[in-house]
Amino acid sequence: MTTPYKRLDKDQAAVLLVDHQTGLLSLVRDIDPDKFKNNVLALADLAKYFKLPTILTTSFEEGPNGPLVPELKEIFPDAPYIARPGQINAWDNDEFVKAIEASGKKQLIIAGVVTEVCVAFPALSALEAGFDVFVVTDASGTFNEITRHAAWDRMSAAGAQLMTWFGVACELHRDWRNDVEGLGALFSAHIPDYRNLIHSHSKFTSGK
Amino acid sequence: MTTPYKRLDKDQAAVLLVDHQTGLLSLVRDIDPDKFKNNVLALADLAKYFKLPTILTTSFEEGPNGPLVPELKEIFPDAPYIARPGQINAWDNDEFVKAIEASGKKQLIIAGVVTEVCVAFPALSALEAGFDVFVVTDASGTFNEITRHAAWDRMSAAGAQLMTWFGVACELHRDWRNDVEGLGALFSAHIPDYRNLIHSHSKFTSGK
Amino acid sequence: MTTPYKRLDKDQAAVLLVDHQTGLLSLVRDIDPDKFKNNVLALADLAKYFKLPTILTTSFEEGPNGPLVPELKEIFPDAPYIARPGQINAWDNDEFVKAIEASGKKQLIIAGVVTEVCVAFPALSALEAGFDVFVVTDASGTFNEITRHAAWDRMSAAGAQLMTWFGVACELHRDWRNDVEGLGALFSAHIPDYRNLIHSHSKFTSGK
Amino acid sequence: MTTPYKRLDKDQAAVLLVDHQTGLLSLVRDIDPDKFKNNVLALADLAKYFKLPTILTTSFEEGPNGPLVPELKEIFPDAPYIARPGQINAWDNDEFVKAIEASGKKQLIIAGVVTEVCVAFPALSALEAGFDVFVVTDASGTFNEITRHAAWDRMSAAGAQLMTWFGVACELHRDWRNDVEGLGALFSAHIPDYRNLIHSHSKFTSGK
Amino acid sequence: MTTPYKRLDKDQAAVLLVDHQTGLLSLVRDIDPDKFKNNVLALADLAKYFKLPTILTTSFEEGPNGPLVPELKEIFPDAPYIARPGQINAWDNDEFVKAIEASGKKQLIIAGVVTEVCVAFPALSALEAGFDVFVVTDASGTFNEITRHAAWDRMSAAGAQLMTWFGVACELHRDWRNDVEGLGALFSAHIPDYRNLIHSHSKFTSGK
Amino acid sequence: MTTPYKRLDKDQAAVLLVDHQTGLLSLVRDIDPDKFKNNVLALADLAKYFKLPTILTTSFEEGPNGPLVPELKEIFPDAPYIARPGQINAWDNDEFVKAIEASGKKQLIIAGVVTEVCVAFPALSALEAGFDVFVVTDASGTFNEITRHAAWDRMSAAGAQLMTWFGVACELHRDWRNDVEGLGALFSAHIPDYRNLIHSHSKFTSGK
């Protein structure tokens, strides 16, 4: 009768970053660009912080979609990088699926551009293939609120967990005592309000 | 335990355009008119591009609802066109259902005006009749966000896939290599940002 | 595998109007007052038009909640009218449930103020009692969008059909030919855009 | 076929207030501060009014998250108060779970900051442990509407009841006659519109 | 140094209703149709209540703009009615200006569709001609908020008084004691919240 | 060439609170009720804190407008209180103007319900009479954003200073050193975020 809680585990999870390309990003209009850039980099930083296997993929880099945003390449210089020759659903690319299988992980954390295509298609395929899927909604962008909510509904109905980068970080970390400094630095870098809290706290407790 | 992915297949799909009439369109206020017109024509253009059987239907053309918008008639001059004499749910019209059955398709892509009636009613009937239903949410319009979200909830709870025209096009196309020019032209015609990306790309790579 | 379509039938349906009182209405802030008044009266008018058994109930009329809005009393002078002495969930009032049972209907169309209490509580009780429940979302009001969406989620998860007055009217009517004049008059009275369509049409086709 | 109604019962319910801390509150931006403060205190006041066992917990009070807001400590001077040393999901803290078990209640009313972490994590754990979970959405705050809606979707899909403080109060009270004065005072203190109704009513009926 | 207060005076004011036509009204999307209809009729009712000379004008009734909304014709059966043969700015029509001059009034209360054209053009012409101009902003509609705010800025910079129907009514009436019943009836008919206040008050003070 | 700065001076200022009545408050829908109540009481508290002469006035208390909200009467038990017998513009009431003149102040801080009438009318009259007028926009409420912005435009064009309660408090106080405790208490009582800052600061600096 009770619901098993599909809970992220840093030993079980891999991250898939799908089509965050300089051209495609101009299509994203459901989240403000400053915030969206921050969310994507926060997800990348947490993937690196938790040492999660991370797989990068792009669609048609030579065409108008443009290259992968350079920050992601810099954060993950050695990650599997699949420049798909044409498949729109990354799951249709064997190399991509093999990279996931090679990671040995069963929990897939997915974000990408645009939500209803580059995220939803592989998410639905992964669910069908038996993976647990965690969509990072705020690191995934699309044209507007209608396209976002339709995509969410389709993924949720199929069993995906809708999450955000902050929730993913907290669920992976489990306990502040595992590393106060590290998690604090991640939050300070990507949440201005948290950064301010840290600075005020530091100032007041140091008495300086 | 896993979810079968209800995935659009261009060999299995038909398109139903329900009641996009010049009078009824004045009722649509949940999407801006410029955007809504573009979304409807984008759906029509993709139906033609993928050569999907397309069925047009209208409600009471002689009355205040007005005639079918002329662009749709022009795009589909030979499509089945059912001017319903009174049935509000198009599925209650035998001619409409027979046209669908004659197409031999089991995946129905539906859009119309207004969402909670002209789309939801035949969508629910089609689900009951065993079809897979894909609602093109952004080519379907209604009075306001309350009527939209209530309609979405009812259709989603009954098993409809909530999609948008861009997602439909991408899921049908599967792979850019099937036809780069064709899909690019579709996007260029209906996504100003994508059109700009193509023009910048062309200018920069041609060196002119 | 297919979903049975829970479809309104004018021979199976009754209408429950819960706590539309002059004091409680000042709490409704998720819908503009002009629009909300129109939606409630549209629902009342359609209930009368389709001759649906309609049951009125109020909570604590003598206190600050205030009397039933007079328009509803005028439209339904002979309807069962249960001024509940204290029960917040109308379903806890035996007289209310008996009035429903006396109608012999199994489809309950509910609207009220406020959505998460006066609508959701009897809706959940009615579902538990085996009725089909159709919530008229736009004739139900509450404090804000958070309270509305939480209420919708709870009712939808329990199996209620989320609808709006226009959808209810169309699903009940089935076919314009049953009475063009009557349905047209209902829409003309409660949808300004439709009223304008009718006037333009009349002017242009009469040639006057 | 029918749905059992998960209905709050004042003899079965306990309240969990998670991480309403002076620092963390600066992260809450999906609800206006004036309204959010009111909602949290309304929930606290109703917990006290209905004499529900209430459990307070905080995360890292010595750090930037800051101390529990003083109003809550004042309202519940003798409540179990678990200052968690590091666990992000309060359910991972044995003392917290034992306090819940000690209450002997099976219906858990949860609110906290931020929704997708401090509320969603223990809510999902509690559902897995077989409790009924009632989330007080408007006394729970988070970064923005995206994080809120993703959190709601995850909790609702797992079986949580999404509620608001007003709905909780009404479902617990059942009947105004149990205590008109008490419930009226609660509403007067936390709903300005209701307060105004009471004052007008009092003035007009007293004739003074 | 001080500013003379341009104050409406019921003996000095005339009302100009410009192009509230059934076709043109479908262009109005900056105000919800239910509210807009109410605002226009409220303005008409107050013009009649205060016995202000009222002048009706339309643009191209035979074409798609459609006829004057019938309610206005009914309220003002004997008012000057200028069906302009083509002039977009009503002030360019001599008959219209002569009707204004014939009224002998120097304060012009203007509303119409659409704001930036049918209202702004005659407002600017009237200001140039030395009249005091009072724009009824909420009985004037246009495409969207950009067109509205641009129109407001242009009119305000030229010296027009931006008002609303409620403000106009109150400024004309001056003192409730001039006619409590009449003004109360006007507000009751067009402000649902005020109507509710009146009903509650009446119920409570009558003791019935 | 330079602009003289119309700056509030606590020795020159009086406060006018116009028609904050329990019935009229139900008309206010441009500001959320929780926030609006807070803003009005913040203005009252600052008026008391700075010992500014404060004048209360109401319109038609015996009718549906209802009595003055009791909090204001409690805060200013000895203030001039003019229950106007009918004048809509408070400035048309001699007693009201005399009370202002008796204060000997030339800077008038005005707030009330509704903005375009009860605030704008006396504001325009006061400007005409040579006073400096400071409108407390966030302690003044009205039907919607259109009525608010139209009212602001009219008052601003006539020379009124548009302010908010926080700006008024800061401009009157001039220097924190005049009374750190007092101003801090005012902000703590009416700005939840500021209250949180104070509590965090106190906790961290006290080391407890």
Add this chain to the structure above:
Amino acid sequence: MTTPYKRLDKDQAAVLLVDHQTGLLSLVRDIDPDKFKNNVLALADLAKYFKLPTILTTSFEEGPNGPLVPELKEIFPDAPYIARPGQINAWDNDEFVKAIEASGKKQLIIAGVVTEVCVAFPALSALEAGFDVFVVTDASGTFNEITRHAAWDRMSAAGAQLMTWFGVACELHRDWRNDVEGLGALFSAHIPDYRNLIHSHSKFTSGK
């Protein structure tokens, strides 16, 4: 005392289209892309329709700003086209100012991207140089509403007329009788609601 009406005159006006480039357009986020594209092309079409001298200018076409959108080049193949080598304010480019002077017009209709720079800078320079300036606000785009409203305030305060493409077209045309077909075609091409009105009207009056 009266205000001279700065009224557009088709014999006095020229159009300046500033920096509508494929790269810069990705910065525009205060207007939806579908609508913005339509507005810019509507302005271009009306400039052509009224045979207004039109001047095109771009900033740094070889760099990331990208080329002029091709539609504008196609509509104005023979217009002066100044690809500025670096000046941000087009008015700092002598060739641009000379092209304006060569037109002999004193009324300048300006639109561009982004509003606060490419529009506001030459608008302010033109006002200083003694021209009348008419800003086409809805064919000018920028980052967000804050940047838009700040730009509007600066231009309006300096004496610019804030307009929209529809207002410009109507003010230039003056009288429908000058060319019913032409103006109707312009509106039909760029206002979907108007197009629908025309089609309904044509259908109903033709009796077909």
Add this chain to the structure above:
Amino acid sequence: MTTPYKRLDKDQAAVLLVDHQTGLLSLVRDIDPDKFKNNVLALADLAKYFKLPTILTTSFEEGPNGPLVPELKEIFPDAPYIARPGQINAWDNDEFVKAIEASGKKQLIIAGVVTEVCVAFPALSALEAGFDVFVVTDASGTFNEITRHAAWDRMSAAGAQLMTWFGVACELHRDWRNDVEGLGALFSAHIPDYRNLIHSHSKFTSGK
């Protein structure tokens, strides 16, 4: 008759950054924190880039307002830094005014927290003292849109130029040829869309 254009000149301008403190920033809720942080740092970076004299000031750093955000101190290690002992209006602090006078500049670019106090008060004082004032609206934050718009109205009416950081940068730079690399780097660092344009351009033109 013409308006002199108050145009920023990098040899005439100084920058005033008022009260961007870690505590006060939690009060800013009219701009999203990610965006606001970016805007403030963009303004700081441009001040440094153009070598404008920059003056930092804070209010009550030892109290809850908290310390200056550390990024600003790092960017301007040698700037005049006035920690005001209590004056709310920075202009009331002699040291602050002397620092401005010492810069010898007559154009003051001001930003701060909160807009209606820390920005508006010194802006009004500076205007009175004969300076030209340029408010950087998007690097100034406040409680909500009401407080923002009231503050803007007051400053604009007194003659301040409402600008944004991007407009300030462009007006100061005048011509891309002065330094393409430098301005491009500033935009790339603070405008994600522009950064993407640069990366796409670089990729496509390099052919790599």
